[in-house]
Amino acid sequence: MTSKFLNIDEEKQQRILNAALNEFAQKGYDHASTNAIVKLAGISKGLLFHYFNNKKELYLFLHKHFIDVLQNEFFNEERFAEPDVFERLKNIMILKSQMMKKYPEIFNFFISAYTETSSDIKNELDDSHHELMQSSYAKIFENIDTTMFKENIDMKRAIQIVFWTLEGYSNQVMEKVKHTNQSDNDFSAEFAEVDLYIQMLKTAFYQ
Numbered sequence: 001m002t003s004k005f006l007n008i009d010e011e012k013q014q015r016i017l018n019a020a021l022n023e024f025a026q027k028g029y030d031h032a033s034t035n036a037i038v039k040l041a042g043i044s045k046g047l048l049f050h051y052f053n054n055k056k057e058l059y060l061f062l063h064k065h066f067i068d069v070l071q072n073e074f075f076n077e078e079r080f081a082e083p084d085v086f087e088r089l090k091n092i093m094i095l096k097s098q099m100m101k102k103y104p105e106i107f108n109f110f111i112s113a114y115t116e117t118s119s120d121i122k123n124e125l126d127d128s129h130h131e132l133m134q135s136s137y138a139k140i141f142e143n144i145d146t147t148m149f150k151e152n153i154d155m156k157r158a159i160q161i162v163f164w165t166l167e168g169y170s171n172q173v174m175e176k177v178k179h180t181n182q183s184d185n186d187f188s189a190e191f192a193e194v195d196l197y198i199q200m201l202k203t204a205f206y207q
Contacts, residue, residue: 005051083145
């Protein structure tokens with residue numbers, strides 16, 4: 001069904017995507033209204049459901065679409081050519097901050113999606129978040145310079161410890177967002193805190 005949506009002109013696509021993005025980010029899945037989406041997009045409800053079978057299909061398409069948008073820009077950055085894994089991680093934090101400022105509506109949507117509790121889509125979102133985390137970290141740790149690590153370090157376990165640390169801190173931040181309804185995309189304090197963890201890991205593992 002979504003193939004029909006991909007074949008319409010780009011301007012109409014963007015109107016529908018932006019309207020849905022705004023509605024879902026502000027109200028969450030259960031309370032979002034397809035009536036509000038079609039009104040903002042300037043289309044009929046029948047046309048929306050010509051492209052998408054139901055609200056769930058629209059939401060999951062939106063979620064995947066904007067993951068692809070962000071990943072295409074994020075992983076094309078030259079910062080990933082940095083061989084020092086800890087310098088690369090710092091660069092990634094800077095890049096994330098820049099992208100949050102560039103795409104605030106998208107990040108608001110993803111914050112909403114991460115904290116979404118609707119039984120209609122929670123399993124799909126949890127699977128998507130897990131898959132995204134795994135694939136992103138695989139890319140982050142790709143082609144790093146292992147000669148900077150201390151001798152006799154088990155590289156596989158060292159990378160796993162770094163991964164667990166960053167994943168755990170990310171989950172902690174998202175739990176904080178969930179309970180405080182933070183939606184201003186200002187994570188400067190959190191970036192400063194994770195930088196301290198990176199420095200500790202660097203001291204522990206580097207020569």
